[in-house]
Amino acid sequence: MWRNIGIVFMKELIDNARDRRSLLVAFIYPLLGPILLGLLISALIGVVSTKPTERAALPVTGLQNAPELAAFLTREGIKVVPAPADPESAVRKGSVESVLVVSPEFAEQFANERTARISVVVNSSRLPGLLALNHLAGLLGKFNREVWAQRIAKRGIDYRIIQPLAIESVNVAAGQHIAEFLLFMVPPLFIFNLFMGGVYLAIDVTSGERERGSLEPLLINPIERWGLMLGKYGAALFFTAAAVAVQLIAFRVIFQMVETPDLGFTRTLDILAILGIFVMTLPLMMLAVGVQVIIATITRSLKEAQTYLGLLPLVPAIPGLVMVFAPVQAKAWMMPIPVFSQTVLLGQMVRGETIELINVAVSMSVSAAVAALLILLAARLYDQEKFIFGS
Protein backbone atom coordinates (compact mmCIF):
# COMPACT_ATOMS: atom_id res chain seq x y z
CA MET A 1 0.00 0.00 0.00
CA TRP A 2 2.77 2.48 0.93
CA ARG A 3 4.40 1.72 -2.39
CA ASN A 4 1.21 2.65 -4.22
CA ILE A 5 0.81 5.85 -2.18
CA GLY A 6 4.37 6.69 -3.18
CA ILE A 7 3.55 6.06 -6.86
CA VAL A 8 0.57 8.41 -6.73
CA PHE A 9 2.62 10.99 -4.82
CA MET A 10 5.45 10.94 -7.35
CA LYS A 11 3.09 11.08 -10.32
CA GLU A 12 1.33 14.16 -8.93
CA LEU A 13 4.65 15.78 -8.13
CA ILE A 14 6.04 15.27 -11.64
CA ASP A 15 2.73 16.19 -13.26
CA ASN A 16 2.46 19.45 -11.33
CA ALA A 17 6.13 20.30 -11.64
CA ARG A 18 5.29 20.65 -15.35
CA ASP A 19 2.47 23.06 -14.58
CA ARG A 20 3.67 26.63 -14.74
CA ARG A 21 0.85 27.83 -12.52
CA SER A 22 1.57 25.37 -9.71
CA LEU A 23 5.25 26.29 -9.84
CA LEU A 24 4.47 29.99 -9.86
CA VAL A 25 2.32 29.69 -6.75
CA ALA A 26 4.79 27.48 -4.91
CA PHE A 27 8.06 29.17 -5.81
CA ILE A 28 7.47 32.71 -7.08
CA TYR A 29 4.45 33.99 -5.13
CA PRO A 30 6.20 33.33 -1.79
CA LEU A 31 8.87 35.83 -2.81
CA LEU A 32 6.40 38.69 -3.19
CA GLY A 33 5.81 39.22 0.54
CA PRO A 34 9.49 39.40 1.48
CA ILE A 35 10.31 41.61 -1.50
CA LEU A 36 7.45 43.98 -0.69
CA LEU A 37 8.51 44.16 2.92
CA GLY A 38 12.14 44.70 1.96
CA LEU A 39 11.22 47.56 -0.36
CA LEU A 40 9.02 49.15 2.30
CA ILE A 41 11.70 48.94 4.95
CA SER A 42 14.43 50.31 2.76
CA ALA A 43 12.18 53.12 1.51
CA LEU A 44 11.36 53.94 5.12
CA ILE A 45 14.96 53.90 6.23
CA GLY A 46 15.68 56.23 3.31
CA VAL A 47 13.09 58.73 4.51
CA VAL A 48 13.98 58.75 8.19
CA SER A 49 17.71 58.95 7.69
CA THR A 50 17.46 62.29 5.86
CA LYS A 51 20.47 64.41 6.80
CA PRO A 52 19.85 67.11 9.43
CA THR A 53 20.92 69.88 7.04
CA GLU A 54 18.05 68.99 4.76
CA ARG A 55 15.69 69.62 7.62
CA ALA A 56 17.42 72.82 8.65
CA ALA A 57 15.44 75.07 6.29
CA LEU A 58 12.33 76.01 8.24
CA PRO A 59 9.49 78.08 6.77
CA VAL A 60 8.24 80.52 9.42
CA THR A 61 5.66 83.30 9.27
CA GLY A 62 5.51 86.23 11.69
CA LEU A 63 9.02 85.71 13.02
CA GLN A 64 9.35 89.51 13.36
CA ASN A 65 6.94 89.12 16.31
CA ALA A 66 9.39 86.89 18.13
CA PRO A 67 12.96 88.11 17.98
CA GLU A 68 13.97 85.86 20.89
CA LEU A 69 12.79 82.82 18.99
CA ALA A 70 14.58 84.03 15.87
CA ALA A 71 17.81 84.32 17.85
CA PHE A 72 17.27 80.85 19.30
CA LEU A 73 16.71 79.31 15.87
CA THR A 74 19.87 80.94 14.59
CA ARG A 75 21.79 79.55 17.57
CA GLU A 76 20.41 76.09 16.80
CA GLY A 77 21.65 76.36 13.24
CA ILE A 78 18.17 76.48 11.71
CA LYS A 79 17.94 78.39 8.48
CA VAL A 80 14.67 80.30 8.46
CA VAL A 81 13.01 80.71 5.08
CA PRO A 82 9.88 82.71 4.19
CA ALA A 83 6.71 80.62 4.48
CA PRO A 84 4.17 80.24 1.68
CA ALA A 85 1.17 82.57 1.78
CA ASP A 86 -1.29 79.84 2.75
CA PRO A 87 0.69 77.52 5.08
CA GLU A 88 -2.08 74.96 5.54
CA SER A 89 -2.74 74.29 1.88
CA ALA A 90 0.98 74.31 1.13
CA VAL A 91 1.56 71.62 3.75
CA ARG A 92 -1.48 69.68 2.57
CA LYS A 93 -0.14 69.75 -0.97
CA GLY A 94 3.22 68.64 0.32
CA SER A 95 5.23 71.54 -1.17
CA VAL A 96 6.67 72.08 2.32
CA GLU A 97 6.75 69.59 5.19
CA SER A 98 6.07 72.03 7.97
CA VAL A 99 5.41 75.71 8.70
CA LEU A 100 5.91 77.49 11.98
CA VAL A 101 3.27 80.21 12.48
CA VAL A 102 3.99 82.91 15.06
CA SER A 103 0.83 84.78 16.00
CA PRO A 104 0.77 88.64 15.92
CA GLU A 105 0.00 88.70 19.67
CA PHE A 106 3.18 86.76 20.37
CA ALA A 107 5.36 89.83 20.97
CA GLU A 108 2.98 91.36 23.51
CA GLN A 109 2.29 88.05 25.33
CA PHE A 110 5.95 87.17 25.42
CA ALA A 111 6.97 90.59 26.69
CA ASN A 112 4.34 90.36 29.47
CA GLU A 113 5.61 86.91 30.39
CA ARG A 114 2.29 85.32 29.48
CA THR A 115 1.90 82.02 27.60
CA ALA A 116 2.42 82.94 23.99
CA ARG A 117 0.83 81.10 21.07
CA ILE A 118 2.73 79.44 18.29
CA SER A 119 1.38 76.95 15.71
CA VAL A 120 3.09 74.12 13.96
CA VAL A 121 1.45 73.15 10.66
CA VAL A 122 2.30 69.62 9.56
CA ASN A 123 0.63 66.74 7.77
CA SER A 124 1.07 63.84 10.16
CA SER A 125 -0.48 61.35 7.73
CA ARG A 126 2.78 61.55 5.81
CA LEU A 127 5.83 60.09 7.43
CA PRO A 128 8.09 63.10 6.67
CA GLY A 129 5.40 65.29 8.25
CA LEU A 130 5.44 63.15 11.35
CA LEU A 131 9.20 63.41 11.53
CA ALA A 132 9.09 67.22 11.03
CA LEU A 133 6.57 67.47 13.86
CA ASN A 134 8.85 65.41 16.07
CA HIS A 135 11.79 67.61 15.17
CA LEU A 136 9.94 70.90 15.71
CA ALA A 137 8.39 69.77 18.98
CA GLY A 138 11.85 68.96 20.30
CA LEU A 139 13.20 72.29 19.11
CA LEU A 140 10.38 74.37 20.59
CA GLY A 141 10.53 72.37 23.81
CA LYS A 142 14.15 73.35 24.18
CA PHE A 143 13.28 77.03 23.60
CA ASN A 144 10.49 76.68 26.16
CA ARG A 145 12.86 75.35 28.80
CA GLU A 146 15.48 78.00 28.17
CA VAL A 147 12.99 80.90 28.51
CA TRP A 148 11.41 79.31 31.51
CA ALA A 149 14.77 78.88 33.27
CA GLN A 150 15.64 82.54 32.63
CA ARG A 151 12.29 83.84 33.92
CA ILE A 152 12.44 81.75 37.08
CA ALA A 153 16.07 82.72 37.72
CA LYS A 154 15.05 86.40 37.60
CA ARG A 155 12.82 85.65 40.60
CA GLY A 156 15.72 84.16 42.46
CA ILE A 157 14.75 80.52 42.12
CA ASP A 158 17.07 77.94 40.81
CA TYR A 159 15.03 76.24 38.05
CA ARG A 160 16.60 72.92 38.96
CA ILE A 161 14.52 72.84 42.15
CA ILE A 162 11.28 72.58 40.27
CA GLN A 163 12.58 70.50 37.45
CA PRO A 164 13.07 67.02 38.88
CA LEU A 165 13.74 65.52 35.47
CA ALA A 166 15.67 66.77 32.52
CA ILE A 167 14.16 64.89 29.65
CA GLU A 168 16.29 64.88 26.59
CA SER A 169 13.92 63.48 24.03
CA VAL A 170 16.39 62.76 21.32
CA ASN A 171 14.60 60.09 19.27
CA VAL A 172 17.40 58.54 17.31
CA ALA A 173 15.40 55.35 16.84
CA ALA A 174 12.40 56.74 15.00
CA GLY A 175 13.16 54.96 11.77
CA GLN A 176 14.03 51.70 13.40
CA HIS A 177 10.82 51.78 15.36
CA ILE A 178 8.65 52.17 12.29
CA ALA A 179 10.59 49.49 10.44
CA GLU A 180 9.95 47.14 13.34
CA PHE A 181 6.30 47.95 13.05
CA LEU A 182 6.46 46.84 9.40
CA LEU A 183 7.96 43.54 10.50
CA PHE A 184 4.65 42.73 12.16
CA MET A 185 3.47 42.11 8.60
CA VAL A 186 5.56 38.93 8.59
CA PRO A 187 2.97 36.69 10.36
CA PRO A 188 0.00 37.52 8.09
CA LEU A 189 2.19 37.27 4.98
CA PHE A 190 3.45 33.92 6.22
CA ILE A 191 -0.01 32.54 6.97
CA PHE A 192 -1.38 33.74 3.63
CA ASN A 193 1.47 32.06 1.80
CA LEU A 194 1.02 28.86 3.78
CA PHE A 195 -2.60 28.62 2.70
CA MET A 196 -1.71 29.57 -0.88
CA GLY A 197 1.33 27.41 -1.67
CA GLY A 198 -0.31 24.07 -2.41
CA VAL A 199 -3.74 25.29 -3.34
CA TYR A 200 -3.53 24.82 -7.11
CA LEU A 201 -2.15 21.37 -6.66
CA ALA A 202 -4.88 20.49 -4.17
CA ILE A 203 -7.48 21.60 -6.72
CA ASP A 204 -5.77 19.93 -9.66
CA VAL A 205 -5.41 16.52 -8.05
CA THR A 206 -9.02 16.37 -6.82
CA SER A 207 -11.53 18.55 -8.61
CA GLY A 208 -9.31 18.80 -11.68
CA GLU A 209 -8.82 15.04 -11.88
CA ARG A 210 -12.58 14.54 -11.75
CA GLU A 211 -13.32 17.22 -14.34
CA ARG A 212 -10.71 15.84 -16.76
CA GLY A 213 -12.37 12.45 -16.49
CA SER A 214 -9.18 10.82 -15.29
CA LEU A 215 -10.46 9.98 -11.79
CA GLU A 216 -12.69 7.11 -12.87
CA PRO A 217 -9.95 5.13 -14.65
CA LEU A 218 -7.58 5.84 -11.76
CA LEU A 219 -10.04 4.41 -9.22
CA ILE A 220 -10.09 1.08 -11.05
CA ASN A 221 -6.49 0.41 -10.08
CA PRO A 222 -5.88 -1.89 -7.12
CA ILE A 223 -5.23 0.76 -4.49
CA GLU A 224 -7.33 1.73 -1.49
CA ARG A 225 -9.27 4.94 -1.98
CA TRP A 226 -7.70 6.46 1.13
CA GLY A 227 -4.27 5.55 -0.19
CA LEU A 228 -5.01 7.37 -3.41
CA MET A 229 -6.17 10.39 -1.43
CA LEU A 230 -3.08 10.26 0.77
CA GLY A 231 -0.73 10.26 -2.23
CA LYS A 232 -2.47 13.32 -3.65
CA TYR A 233 -2.59 14.97 -0.24
CA GLY A 234 1.14 14.36 0.20
CA ALA A 235 1.93 16.04 -3.11
CA ALA A 236 -0.11 19.14 -2.17
CA LEU A 237 1.59 19.19 1.24
CA PHE A 238 4.97 18.99 -0.43
CA PHE A 239 4.23 22.07 -2.54
CA THR A 240 2.88 23.91 0.51
CA ALA A 241 6.04 23.10 2.45
CA ALA A 242 8.15 24.22 -0.51
CA ALA A 243 6.32 27.55 -0.63
CA VAL A 244 6.81 28.06 3.12
CA ALA A 245 10.52 27.21 2.92
CA VAL A 246 11.03 29.47 -0.09
CA GLN A 247 9.36 32.36 1.70
CA LEU A 248 11.32 31.93 4.93
CA ILE A 249 14.60 31.82 3.04
CA ALA A 250 13.52 34.83 1.00
CA PHE A 251 12.81 36.75 4.20
CA ARG A 252 16.31 35.99 5.43
CA VAL A 253 17.98 36.95 2.17
CA ILE A 254 16.00 40.19 1.90
CA PHE A 255 16.68 41.14 5.50
CA GLN A 256 20.37 40.70 4.89
CA MET A 257 20.24 42.77 1.72
CA VAL A 258 18.29 45.67 3.16
CA GLU A 259 20.57 47.94 5.16
CA THR A 260 18.65 48.20 8.36
CA PRO A 261 19.69 49.49 11.69
CA ASP A 262 19.75 46.45 13.96
CA LEU A 263 16.19 45.18 13.81
CA GLY A 264 15.86 42.25 16.17
CA PHE A 265 14.03 39.82 13.90
CA THR A 266 16.10 40.56 10.83
CA ARG A 267 19.18 39.44 12.76
CA THR A 268 17.72 36.50 14.66
CA LEU A 269 16.15 34.86 11.59
CA ASP A 270 18.99 32.45 11.02
CA ILE A 271 18.85 28.95 9.56
CA LEU A 272 17.99 27.48 12.95
CA ALA A 273 15.11 29.91 13.42
CA ILE A 274 13.85 29.12 9.90
CA LEU A 275 13.91 25.42 10.70
CA GLY A 276 12.12 26.10 13.97
CA ILE A 277 9.36 28.08 12.30
CA PHE A 278 9.03 25.40 9.63
CA VAL A 279 8.62 22.60 12.16
CA MET A 280 6.33 24.70 14.36
CA THR A 281 3.97 25.39 11.47
CA LEU A 282 4.11 21.96 9.82
CA PRO A 283 0.86 20.87 11.53
CA LEU A 284 -0.78 24.03 10.19
CA MET A 285 0.40 23.13 6.68
CA MET A 286 -1.17 19.69 7.10
CA LEU A 287 -4.37 21.32 8.26
CA ALA A 288 -4.39 23.82 5.38
CA VAL A 289 -3.96 21.09 2.76
CA GLY A 290 -6.67 19.04 4.47
CA VAL A 291 -9.11 21.93 4.20
CA GLN A 292 -8.12 22.51 0.58
CA VAL A 293 -8.52 18.86 -0.43
CA ILE A 294 -11.92 18.64 1.24
CA ILE A 295 -13.24 21.85 -0.28
CA ALA A 296 -11.92 20.92 -3.72
CA THR A 297 -13.57 17.49 -3.43
CA ILE A 298 -17.00 18.56 -2.27
CA THR A 299 -17.38 21.46 -4.68
CA ARG A 300 -19.23 20.51 -7.83
CA SER A 301 -16.80 21.90 -10.34
CA LEU A 302 -13.25 23.04 -10.87
CA LYS A 303 -14.39 26.65 -11.24
CA GLU A 304 -16.28 26.53 -7.98
CA ALA A 305 -13.27 25.06 -6.21
CA GLN A 306 -11.02 27.75 -7.63
CA THR A 307 -13.42 30.49 -6.54
CA TYR A 308 -13.64 29.29 -2.94
CA LEU A 309 -10.01 28.34 -2.55
CA GLY A 310 -8.77 31.50 -4.23
CA LEU A 311 -10.32 33.48 -1.39
CA LEU A 312 -9.46 31.03 1.37
CA PRO A 313 -5.89 32.22 2.08
CA LEU A 314 -7.15 35.69 2.99
CA VAL A 315 -9.32 34.44 5.84
CA PRO A 316 -6.60 32.91 8.06
CA ALA A 317 -4.39 35.94 7.39
CA ILE A 318 -6.95 38.31 8.95
CA PRO A 319 -5.97 37.78 12.63
CA GLY A 320 -2.37 38.53 11.73
CA LEU A 321 -3.34 41.69 9.86
CA VAL A 322 -5.36 42.90 12.83
CA MET A 323 -2.43 42.16 15.14
CA VAL A 324 -0.17 44.42 13.09
CA PHE A 325 -2.10 47.33 14.62
CA ALA A 326 -3.32 45.71 17.80
CA PRO A 327 -0.70 43.23 19.01
CA VAL A 328 -1.86 40.74 21.61
CA GLN A 329 0.03 39.13 24.44
CA ALA A 330 0.48 35.40 24.00
CA LYS A 331 -1.83 33.59 26.41
CA ALA A 332 -2.22 29.88 27.06
CA TRP A 333 -5.85 29.81 25.90
CA MET A 334 -4.82 30.95 22.42
CA MET A 335 -2.57 27.99 21.79
CA PRO A 336 -5.21 25.36 21.01
CA ILE A 337 -6.62 27.57 18.23
CA PRO A 338 -5.13 26.64 14.86
CA VAL A 339 -3.97 29.58 12.70
CA PHE A 340 -4.41 32.01 15.61
CA SER A 341 -1.81 30.28 17.78
CA GLN A 342 0.74 30.17 14.96
CA THR A 343 0.08 33.84 14.23
CA VAL A 344 0.62 34.77 17.88
CA LEU A 345 3.78 32.66 18.18
CA LEU A 346 5.24 34.13 15.00
CA GLY A 347 4.36 37.59 16.32
CA GLN A 348 6.33 36.80 19.47
CA MET A 349 9.32 35.75 17.37
CA VAL A 350 9.15 38.92 15.33
CA ARG A 351 9.01 41.06 18.46
CA GLY A 352 11.94 39.15 19.90
CA GLU A 353 9.95 37.78 22.82
CA THR A 354 10.84 34.47 24.40
CA ILE A 355 8.61 31.68 23.19
CA GLU A 356 7.44 29.17 25.70
CA LEU A 357 7.93 25.60 24.57
CA ILE A 358 4.70 24.46 26.19
CA ASN A 359 2.81 26.93 23.97
CA VAL A 360 4.51 25.59 20.87
CA ALA A 361 3.74 22.04 21.94
CA VAL A 362 0.05 22.78 22.51
CA SER A 363 -0.25 24.69 19.24
CA MET A 364 1.45 21.95 17.27
CA SER A 365 -0.39 19.02 18.79
CA VAL A 366 -3.88 20.51 18.55
CA SER A 367 -3.34 21.61 14.95
CA ALA A 368 -1.94 18.19 14.11
CA ALA A 369 -4.97 16.51 15.65
CA VAL A 370 -7.35 18.71 13.65
CA ALA A 371 -5.31 17.98 10.52
CA ALA A 372 -5.59 14.24 11.18
CA LEU A 373 -9.36 14.54 11.49
CA LEU A 374 -9.52 16.43 8.20
CA ILE A 375 -7.42 13.78 6.46
CA LEU A 376 -9.74 11.10 7.81
CA LEU A 377 -12.75 13.03 6.54
CA ALA A 378 -11.13 13.51 3.12
CA ALA A 379 -10.41 9.77 2.93
CA ARG A 380 -14.06 9.02 3.61
CA LEU A 381 -15.19 11.43 0.90
CA TYR A 382 -13.25 9.34 -1.58
CA ASP A 383 -15.47 6.39 -0.79
CA GLN A 384 -18.62 8.23 -1.77
CA GLU A 385 -19.93 7.86 -5.30
CA LYS A 386 -21.39 11.34 -5.50
CA PHE A 387 -17.96 12.92 -5.03
CA ILE A 388 -16.33 10.54 -7.48
CA PHE A 389 -18.76 11.44 -10.22
CA GLY A 390 -19.39 14.98 -9.02
CA SER A 391 -23.15 14.82 -9.29
Added chain:
Amino acid sequence: MIEARDLRKSFNAVTALDGVDFMARDGEVTGLIGPNGAGKTTALRILYTVMRPDSGTATIDGYDTVRDRQEVQRHIGVVPDSRGLYPRLTAREHVRYFGRLHGMTGQALEDRILELDRTLGMGEFIDRRAKGFSKGQMRKVAMARALVHRPRNLLLDEPTNGLDVASSRSVHTLIRELREAGHCVLFCSHIMQEVANISDRIVVILKGRVAAHGRPNDLLREAGVDSIEALLLNLMGEVEHVA
Protein backbone atom coordinates in the same frame (compact mmCIF):
# COMPACT_ATOMS: atom_id res chain seq x y z
CA MET B 1 -15.73 -14.54 -16.66
CA ILE B 2 -18.12 -11.84 -15.63
CA GLU B 3 -21.39 -12.44 -13.86
CA ALA B 4 -24.11 -10.03 -12.78
CA ARG B 5 -26.89 -11.34 -10.55
CA ASP B 6 -30.00 -9.31 -9.86
CA LEU B 7 -28.18 -5.98 -9.80
CA ARG B 8 -30.24 -3.05 -8.54
CA LYS B 9 -29.16 0.54 -8.29
CA SER B 10 -31.08 3.79 -7.81
CA PHE B 11 -29.98 7.40 -7.83
CA ASN B 12 -32.35 9.27 -5.56
CA ALA B 13 -35.75 8.64 -7.13
CA VAL B 14 -34.42 7.30 -10.42
CA THR B 15 -34.05 3.55 -10.80
CA ALA B 16 -31.08 2.87 -13.04
CA LEU B 17 -30.91 -0.91 -12.64
CA ASP B 18 -33.97 -2.92 -11.73
CA GLY B 19 -32.65 -6.48 -11.40
CA VAL B 20 -30.04 -7.15 -14.06
CA ASP B 21 -28.69 -10.67 -14.67
CA PHE B 22 -26.23 -11.69 -17.35
CA MET B 23 -22.99 -13.48 -17.92
CA ALA B 24 -19.98 -12.83 -20.14
CA ARG B 25 -17.82 -15.87 -20.89
CA ASP B 26 -14.12 -16.26 -21.49
CA GLY B 27 -13.13 -16.41 -25.14
CA GLU B 28 -16.25 -14.50 -26.13
CA VAL B 29 -17.19 -10.93 -26.88
CA THR B 30 -20.37 -9.88 -25.13
CA GLY B 31 -22.11 -6.72 -26.29
CA LEU B 32 -24.39 -4.70 -24.04
CA ILE B 33 -26.86 -2.67 -26.02
CA GLY B 34 -29.73 -0.40 -25.20
CA PRO B 35 -30.86 3.17 -25.69
CA ASN B 36 -29.30 6.06 -23.79
CA GLY B 37 -30.19 5.95 -20.12
CA ALA B 38 -31.06 2.24 -20.16
CA GLY B 39 -28.46 1.46 -17.49
CA LYS B 40 -25.54 0.12 -19.54
CA THR B 41 -22.96 2.42 -18.03
CA THR B 42 -24.28 1.92 -14.49
CA ALA B 43 -24.07 -1.85 -14.93
CA LEU B 44 -20.50 -1.57 -16.20
CA ARG B 45 -19.54 0.81 -13.40
CA ILE B 46 -20.70 -1.72 -10.83
CA LEU B 47 -18.78 -4.43 -12.61
CA TYR B 48 -15.60 -2.40 -12.78
CA THR B 49 -15.87 -1.49 -9.07
CA VAL B 50 -16.40 2.26 -9.03
CA MET B 51 -20.04 1.87 -7.96
CA ARG B 52 -21.68 -0.39 -5.43
CA PRO B 53 -25.00 -2.03 -6.23
CA ASP B 54 -27.90 -1.36 -3.84
CA SER B 55 -28.52 -5.10 -3.96
CA GLY B 56 -27.50 -8.08 -6.03
CA THR B 57 -23.95 -9.21 -6.71
CA ALA B 58 -21.41 -8.98 -9.44
CA THR B 59 -18.41 -11.26 -9.73
CA ILE B 60 -15.34 -11.31 -11.94
CA ASP B 61 -13.64 -14.70 -12.16
CA GLY B 62 -15.51 -15.53 -8.99
CA TYR B 63 -14.38 -12.46 -7.03
CA ASP B 64 -17.06 -10.18 -5.64
CA THR B 65 -16.79 -6.61 -6.93
CA VAL B 66 -17.59 -5.13 -3.52
CA ARG B 67 -15.98 -7.55 -1.07
CA ASP B 68 -12.88 -8.39 -3.11
CA ARG B 69 -12.56 -5.08 -4.89
CA GLN B 70 -8.80 -5.08 -5.30
CA GLU B 71 -8.71 -8.69 -6.43
CA VAL B 72 -11.34 -7.84 -9.05
CA GLN B 73 -9.31 -4.80 -10.11
CA ARG B 74 -6.28 -7.03 -10.75
CA HIS B 75 -8.40 -9.16 -13.07
CA ILE B 76 -9.99 -6.44 -15.16
CA GLY B 77 -8.86 -3.94 -17.74
CA VAL B 78 -11.25 -1.08 -18.28
CA VAL B 79 -11.88 1.71 -20.71
CA PRO B 80 -14.46 3.48 -18.59
CA ASP B 81 -17.12 6.00 -19.47
CA SER B 82 -14.85 8.90 -18.60
CA ARG B 83 -11.33 8.28 -19.79
CA GLY B 84 -9.55 11.58 -19.52
CA LEU B 85 -5.81 11.82 -19.76
CA TYR B 86 -3.32 13.99 -17.87
CA PRO B 87 -2.41 16.75 -20.31
CA ARG B 88 1.10 17.13 -18.91
CA LEU B 89 2.05 13.45 -19.01
CA THR B 90 3.23 11.61 -22.11
CA ALA B 91 1.41 8.58 -23.46
CA ARG B 92 4.18 6.36 -22.15
CA GLU B 93 3.93 7.91 -18.67
CA HIS B 94 0.20 7.24 -18.60
CA VAL B 95 0.71 3.57 -19.28
CA ARG B 96 3.67 3.38 -16.90
CA TYR B 97 1.64 5.00 -14.09
CA PHE B 98 -1.11 2.41 -14.32
CA GLY B 99 1.37 -0.41 -14.76
CA ARG B 100 3.14 0.60 -11.55
CA LEU B 101 -0.14 0.81 -9.67
CA HIS B 102 -0.62 -2.80 -10.73
CA GLY B 103 2.69 -3.72 -9.17
CA MET B 104 4.74 -3.86 -12.37
CA THR B 105 8.28 -2.49 -12.34
CA GLY B 106 11.48 -2.05 -14.24
CA GLN B 107 12.29 -3.73 -17.51
CA ALA B 108 9.24 -5.98 -17.45
CA LEU B 109 7.01 -2.92 -17.40
CA GLU B 110 9.00 -1.10 -20.10
CA ASP B 111 8.88 -4.20 -22.30
CA ARG B 112 5.14 -4.44 -21.83
CA ILE B 113 4.76 -0.76 -22.83
CA LEU B 114 6.80 -1.46 -25.99
CA GLU B 115 4.58 -4.42 -26.75
CA LEU B 116 1.42 -2.30 -26.37
CA ASP B 117 3.01 0.41 -28.47
CA ARG B 118 3.41 -2.10 -31.30
CA THR B 119 -0.05 -3.61 -30.88
CA LEU B 120 -1.82 -0.26 -30.77
CA GLY B 121 0.50 1.74 -33.03
CA MET B 122 1.43 4.53 -30.64
CA GLY B 123 4.96 5.03 -31.96
CA GLU B 124 4.61 8.52 -33.34
CA PHE B 125 3.12 10.03 -30.18
CA ILE B 126 4.15 7.78 -27.30
CA ASP B 127 6.63 10.30 -25.91
CA ARG B 128 4.50 13.36 -26.54
CA ARG B 129 2.43 14.98 -23.81
CA ALA B 130 -1.26 14.20 -24.01
CA LYS B 131 -2.34 17.80 -24.42
CA GLY B 132 -3.57 18.13 -27.99
CA PHE B 133 -3.93 14.41 -28.68
CA SER B 134 -6.58 13.46 -31.22
CA LYS B 135 -9.51 11.33 -30.08
CA GLY B 136 -7.96 8.31 -31.74
CA GLN B 137 -4.66 8.84 -29.94
CA MET B 138 -6.41 9.36 -26.62
CA ARG B 139 -8.36 6.15 -27.08
CA LYS B 140 -5.18 4.24 -27.81
CA VAL B 141 -3.65 5.49 -24.57
CA ALA B 142 -6.84 4.56 -22.71
CA MET B 143 -6.67 1.07 -24.22
CA ALA B 144 -2.99 0.71 -23.44
CA ARG B 145 -3.38 1.61 -19.77
CA ALA B 146 -6.35 -0.76 -19.54
CA LEU B 147 -4.27 -3.60 -20.95
CA VAL B 148 -0.89 -2.96 -19.37
CA HIS B 149 -1.29 -5.57 -16.60
CA ARG B 150 -2.55 -8.26 -19.01
CA PRO B 151 -6.02 -8.50 -17.47
CA ARG B 152 -8.09 -11.59 -18.17
CA ASN B 153 -11.34 -9.61 -18.47
CA LEU B 154 -11.97 -6.45 -20.43
CA LEU B 155 -14.79 -3.99 -19.87
CA LEU B 156 -15.15 -1.30 -22.48
CA ASP B 157 -17.71 1.47 -22.35
CA GLU B 158 -18.42 2.71 -25.86
CA PRO B 159 -14.89 1.86 -27.04
CA THR B 160 -15.26 3.38 -30.49
CA ASN B 161 -17.45 6.36 -29.65
CA GLY B 162 -16.24 9.40 -31.58
CA LEU B 163 -13.57 7.54 -33.53
CA ASP B 164 -13.15 7.59 -37.30
CA VAL B 165 -13.55 4.47 -39.41
CA ALA B 166 -9.91 3.46 -39.38
CA SER B 167 -9.51 3.88 -35.61
CA SER B 168 -12.79 2.02 -34.96
CA ARG B 169 -11.61 -0.83 -37.13
CA SER B 170 -8.33 -1.14 -35.26
CA VAL B 171 -10.24 -1.27 -31.96
CA HIS B 172 -12.44 -4.04 -33.41
CA THR B 173 -9.39 -5.94 -34.56
CA LEU B 174 -7.88 -5.66 -31.10
CA ILE B 175 -11.08 -6.91 -29.48
CA ARG B 176 -11.12 -9.93 -31.77
CA GLU B 177 -7.48 -10.68 -31.03
CA LEU B 178 -8.19 -10.55 -27.31
CA ARG B 179 -11.07 -12.95 -27.76
CA GLU B 180 -8.83 -15.34 -29.72
CA ALA B 181 -6.39 -15.21 -26.84
CA GLY B 182 -9.15 -16.44 -24.54
CA HIS B 183 -10.03 -13.17 -22.83
CA CYS B 184 -13.50 -12.27 -21.71
CA VAL B 185 -14.59 -9.04 -23.38
CA LEU B 186 -17.66 -7.12 -22.28
CA PHE B 187 -18.45 -3.88 -24.02
CA CYS B 188 -21.37 -1.58 -24.43
CA SER B 189 -22.23 0.46 -27.45
CA HIS B 190 -25.13 2.16 -29.08
CA ILE B 191 -23.74 1.53 -32.57
CA MET B 192 -25.82 -1.48 -33.61
CA GLN B 193 -23.70 -2.40 -36.59
CA GLU B 194 -20.64 -2.60 -34.38
CA VAL B 195 -22.40 -4.82 -31.88
CA ALA B 196 -23.71 -7.11 -34.61
CA ASN B 197 -20.25 -7.37 -36.16
CA ILE B 198 -18.08 -8.18 -33.23
CA SER B 199 -20.30 -9.71 -30.54
CA ASP B 200 -20.65 -13.43 -29.89
CA ARG B 201 -23.49 -12.70 -27.53
CA ILE B 202 -25.75 -9.75 -27.00
CA VAL B 203 -27.43 -8.49 -23.86
CA VAL B 204 -30.20 -5.99 -24.49
CA ILE B 205 -30.86 -3.67 -21.55
CA LEU B 206 -34.02 -1.59 -21.46
CA LYS B 207 -35.14 0.53 -18.55
CA GLY B 208 -32.80 -1.16 -16.12
CA ARG B 209 -33.72 -4.72 -17.05
CA VAL B 210 -32.38 -7.34 -19.40
CA ALA B 211 -34.93 -7.45 -22.20
CA ALA B 212 -33.17 -10.15 -24.24
CA HIS B 213 -29.91 -12.02 -24.42
CA GLY B 214 -28.31 -14.62 -26.65
CA ARG B 215 -26.38 -15.05 -29.87
CA PRO B 216 -27.17 -12.30 -32.40
CA ASN B 217 -28.46 -14.67 -35.09
CA ASP B 218 -30.68 -16.58 -32.65
CA LEU B 219 -32.16 -13.34 -31.34
CA LEU B 220 -32.87 -12.09 -34.88
CA ARG B 221 -34.46 -15.36 -35.91
CA GLU B 222 -36.67 -15.55 -32.84
CA ALA B 223 -37.86 -11.99 -33.31
CA GLY B 224 -38.30 -12.41 -37.04
CA VAL B 225 -36.29 -9.33 -37.90
CA ASP B 226 -33.18 -8.83 -39.99
CA SER B 227 -31.19 -6.27 -38.03
CA ILE B 228 -30.17 -5.59 -34.45
CA GLU B 229 -31.68 -2.15 -34.83
CA ALA B 230 -35.09 -3.59 -35.66
CA LEU B 231 -34.74 -6.04 -32.78
CA LEU B 232 -34.04 -3.20 -30.35
CA LEU B 233 -36.98 -1.13 -31.64
CA ASN B 234 -39.24 -4.20 -31.32
CA LEU B 235 -38.15 -4.79 -27.76
CA MET B 236 -38.55 -1.11 -26.87
CA GLY B 237 -42.07 -1.26 -28.22
CA GLU B 238 -42.83 -4.30 -26.06
CA VAL B 239 -41.43 -2.69 -22.95
CA GLU B 240 -43.46 0.46 -23.63
CA HIS B 241 -46.50 -1.72 -24.16
CA VAL B 242 -46.04 -3.58 -20.89
CA ALA B 243 -45.41 -0.35 -19.04
